[in-house]
Amino acid sequence: MSIGNSPEDERPFDDVTDVSDVPEKPRTPIGRALQQARIAAGLTVDDISAATRVRIAIVHAIEADDFAPCGGDVYARGHIRTLAKAVHLDPAPLIAQYDAEHGGRPAPTPAAPLFEAERIRPERRGPNWTAAMVAAIVAVVVFVGFTVFSGDSDSGAEAQVAEGATPTQSKTSSPGAGDGKTSVPKSDPTESAIAAAPQDKVTVQVSAVDGRSWISAKDHSGRLLFDGLLKQGDSKTFQDSSKINLVLGDAGAIQLYVNGKKIEDDFQPGAVERLTYTKGDPQVG
Structure with a gap:
């Protein structure tokens, strides 16, 4: 009879199970x-x-x-x-x-690229209305100035053309002037004032005494001396070395003095007359 553990006691227990073999308890969905x-x-x-x-x-x-x-x-x-x-x-x-x-939580998006993209994004600017308004005002001022300057230049040129062939006019003639030129009043001409017109030139004075009339005057070469409207009371004097050609839009409103003599032709109101005057006695061409 032996004392101690029997060989059977030293055999491994068959009912002991490995922990790794224990299945994991399923999780509740x-x-x-x-x-x-x-x-x-x-x-x-x-x-x-x-x-x-x-x-x-x-x-x-x-x-x-x-x-x-x-x-x-x-x-x-x-x-x-x-x-x-x-x-x-x-x-x-x-x-x-x-x-x-479901594959895990997605990685967060790095913040740096977003800030970088925001940093380099070009800034949008609205239109510069102040500069546009200043430019518009400058353009208007320049246009108005140019218009006024052009208008003054045109008026001066027209006056020079209209009066270029006329003798110097003044309200009162200086006694003893001796320059051979006669002062012609603007309206209501008198025969004595025009009688001193030079004999070697043809001098024609046109006065709108009974209304207004459009007139055109050219010299012997066809150069335009005047083309415009005479208002009632206005008068124009033209002079050339040999001939003055006239067109009267309303001959009945016009009084003519040619070479210091009053033209007595009976022009009818509203009649258009084409006239030519030369040196010597007034005669209608």
Whole structure:
């Protein structure tokens, strides 16, 4: 009879199982966990939808572990968090379980490129209305100045053309002038004033005494001396070495003095007359 352990006592126990061989207890699906918590809280799907503003169809789909109606992982995590809080569950384990089952949480987007893109983005500037208004004002001032200057130049040129062939006129003649020129008053000419016209030239004075009339005057070479309107009371004097050609738009309103003599022709009102005067006695060409 032996004392101690028998060989049978030293054999390994057959019923001892390796810990690594013990299967892991399966986790409760996310949707099932939310559904059980809702039922335990005594809430219906309609109650949860009204409290969380998550549509009833999405609540049903999540409780069935169908997250496709959520529209993406970001929305799915948001709905899980909202529903878990509504049924008094900690949302963190459920979200972690969702990440593990759906490929993990996406890596956050680095902030530096976003700030860099914002930094180099060109600044949009609106139109410079102040500069545009200043340019417009300058353009208007230049245009007005040019118009006024041109108008003054044209008036001066017309006056020179109209009066270029006339003797010097003045309201009063200086006694003893001896220059051979006669002062001709602007209106109401007298025969004595025109009688001193030079004999070697033809001198024609046109006066609008009975109204206004358009007149045109040219010298012997066809050069235009005047072309315009004489108002009532106005007069023009023209002089040339041999011939003056006249066109009277309303001959009845005109009084003519040629070489110091009054023309007595009976011109009719409104009649257009074409006249030519030369040296010597007045005669209509």
